[in-house]
Amino acid sequence: xxxxxxxxxxxxxxxxxxxxxxxxxxxxxxxxxxxxxxxxxxxxxxxxxxxxxxxxxxxxxxxxxxxxxxxxxxxxxxxxxxxxxxxxxxxxxxxxxxxxxxxxxxxxxxxxxxxxxxxxxxxxxxxxxxxxxxxxxxxxxxxxxxx
Amino acid sequence: xxxxxxxxxxxxxxxxxxxxxxxxxxxxxxxxxxxxxxxxxxxxxxxxxxxxxxxxxxxxxxxxxxxxxxxxxxxxxxxxxxxxxxxxxxxxxxxxxxxxxxxxxxxxxxxxxxxxxxxxxxxxxxxxxxxxxxxxxxxxxxxxxxx
Numbered sequence: 224x225x226x227x228x229x230x231x232x233x234x235x236x237x238x239x240x241x242x243x244x245x246x247x248x249x250x251x252x253x254x255x256x257x258x259x260x261x262x263x264x265x266x267x268x269x270x271x272x273x274x275x276x277x278x279x280x281x282x283x284x285x286x287x288x289x290x291x292x293x294x295x296x297x298x299x300x301x302x303x304x305x306x307x308x309x310x311x312x313x314x315x316x317x318x319x320x321x322x323x324x325x326x327x328x329x330x331x332x333x334x335x336x337x338x339x340x341x342x343x344x345x346x347x348x349x350x351x352x353x354x355x356x357x358x359x360x361x362x363x364x365x366x367x368x369x370x
Numbered sequence: 371x372x373x374x375x376x377x378x379x380x381x382x383x384x385x386x387x388x389x390x391x392x393x394x395x396x397x398x399x400x401x402x403x404x405x406x407x408x409x410x411x412x413x414x415x416x417x418x419x420x421x422x423x424x425x426x427x428x429x430x431x432x433x434x435x436x437x438x439x440x441x442x443x444x445x446x447x448x449x450x451x452x453x454x455x456x457x458x459x460x461x462x463x464x465x466x467x468x469x470x471x472x473x474x475x476x477x478x479x480x481x482x483x484x485x486x487x488x489x490x491x492x493x494x495x496x497x498x499x500x501x502x503x504x505x506x507x508x509x510x511x512x513x514x515x516x517x
Contacts, residue, residue: 286511287516288516
């Protein structure tokens with residue numbers, strides 16, 4: 224297991240342990256994690272802090288040059304909001320844990336020149352399968368789908 | 371002046387008075403403002419709280435049904451991140467103060483069925499023109515452009 228995806232999964236597990244949505248993310252620049260986070264919908268009553276957004280927020284403010292040589296790891300295929308954030312900052316590469324349980328905007332990202340690699344990692348899939356089975360209403364809220 | 375765009379401009383002015391980036395937004399559901407906010411990059415060291423994101427965050431958690439009958443007002447054409455958030459939640463209509471100083475993802479929004487109306491409001495344009503002239507490096511940081 225790649226150490227950075229392992230860190231993203233650790234974030235996802237922490238979110239699950241907190242009663243939250245188990246999606247984690249890390250941002251890596253020059254071989255080091257500069258931001259990490261997980262979905263905070265439950266924990267902070269947040270409508271915007273998906274895993275990727277939380278990692279971006281925790282990374283803090285950076286000039287464009289930092290993002291443009293970074294890679295973002297996320298346990299789940301990025302939704303339109305998180306994909307939009309990736310495009311805003313020009314992050315050139317996304318490593319996705321899985322897209323079996325949710326297919327995000329991977330094609331849109333690729334159409335704008337972002338490299339998207341999908342690992343279809345069993346741990347990521349199992350975490351989401353369990354969560355969606357346990358809390359379908361919470362999952363629907365997080366992706367803007369009617370209950 | 372539409373009362374909701376006036377509220378978004380009030381948010382933008384408040385952001386400017388705080389030394390921040392003067393972009394404001396409100397979300398309106400059933401004729402009432404359910405969330406309002408402004409860019410918090412400077413004030414909170416935030417990489418994700420653009421005006422629209424701050425309004426979404428301040429609106430709190432809602433089921434999909436609320437967003438799907440809402441309108442979002444923003445003083446500036448929404449960037450890819452904010453446009454992605456609008457798509458995530460299925461907000462069907464966006465009222466934009468202006469797109470002279472920055473053209474966001476209006477065509478992408480329209481291609482996904484979102485109604486986008488642009489007012490080209492002089493107050494919005496003047497606020498952004500002044501800010502960009504005064505703080506070009508901060509503006510570039512906010513839109514992920516090299517300094």
